[in-house]
Amino acid sequence: MSAHIEPVAITQTVLDACEHLDTASLSDALDSLGINGGLPGIVSQVPGTRCVGVAFTVQYEAVDTPRAFKGAANYIDHVPCGAVIVSSNAGRHDCTVWGDIMTHFALANGIKGTVIDGVARDIDTVIRCNYPLFSRGRFMQSAKNRAQLKAVQVPVVIDGVTVRPGDLLVCDGSGCVVIPQQLAAEVVRRAQAVEQTERSIIEAISTGSTLENARSTYRYDQPWLTDAEKVSVGERP
Template identity: 80%
Template sequence: MTWAALIPLARWARPLFNSVWSFRGCWLTAVSVPGLLKESAMSVPFEYTPIAQSVLDECEHLDTASLSDALDSLGIDGGLPGIVSQVPGTRCVGIAFTVQYQPVDASEGFRGAANYIDQVPSGSVIVSSNSGRHDCTVWGDIMTHFALANGIKGTVIDGVARDIDTVINCNYPLFSRGRFMQSAKNRTQLKAVQVPLVMDGITIQPGDLMVCDGSGCVVVPQQLTAEVVRRARAVEQTERRIIKAISSGSTLEQARMTYRYDQPWLSEAEHGGTQVPS
């Protein structure tokens, strides 16, 4: 099956995964959050292929701009608009562990917002949706220290965070819509973990690849990571060649044409077998 045939299938399949998922070896299993969901989640396991460690390692050397260009070439939007780094100079690469919040029901007792974090596997990037709220936080100093002590790679929030001075001093990768000091206690509560999230029209599935840096956050569908990384690598190589050419006196137009800036992921065979000098 060609990549062109696979992309529509991937787009069709992603919205179907609408339960709560947790890692169980090579399976993700639907689970509920005890005491927090009024209805039990489905319990329908589906086969899950983890992202290869070699792909994760390679992403440590790729920026979000290149990955975004690679996703564009496949017709996929992966950038999360408005979510920016709160700790300059940090980046993270890891597997999405998703968290969904909801407003507190005033008729219920105390509700905290951090009761999920003991479940998060090492190597994860926590992706939290607080529906973009700016009036209460879902991340602070205690969770930052826990994340660092347990191998969590970073946190992405559709909302705000607090204790930013501590987070900066810890050099922890935190990406959010802003900063605010007001607690989530009795304002927002955990609804579910390991469910698909939608942020500004972008779907994040549990198990997707998350890469975040100074330019923002990109989500790569887990079934497409190898191809996206291959194309992103070609994007960066092409840009290095263009920079080298213009530094040697070439016009930008000529350099872009020579090195196929419009489609840098094309193979050398598709270029007629010509080796482009590095």
């Protein structure tokens, strides 16, 4: 039996910090904790966009009664401002669960972005709106009579990675990463250290250091160590 996980509210400080962190650094921070948070195969459909927010999860399933319109998108009326929608359509490529109407609604209501385990349509409109949309691909065929809403605000599993309501989502040009809400502050702290380590290495090689020496000096084997932690183990800050 899996342990019950108590929800923890993600602070605005953590959300603000993530606006300045990339998914690669956050993934490295998760690696340091033995957690796999990347969502393989889900990529940006609107170049140059990114999003940060708490997960509002949506679970779809195949229709049980063909030709019965289900209004499967109406859940969006209940998505809070600042959320990132995580929509699980079992990775299906034959029907979409996102399009232009939902994009306009999301923009009008402060929704930060959408992550789809599946495909989306009306991509030209989504690009014109500059809305952060991340999915497995693009396909124009509607979900009407093909997929129906099963549940909202339940854990969803994408390629073995569980996304729970309230988890932290960060998405950029490298993909999407989910951070368990109870670990968000620690992951952000470690990701900030990763980025500082990489800045130090880049500065060193730009002034003549070899890559090997720079990586050794700044502990690239454990880039999530802070300068103080590196000093404590006898390494140069």
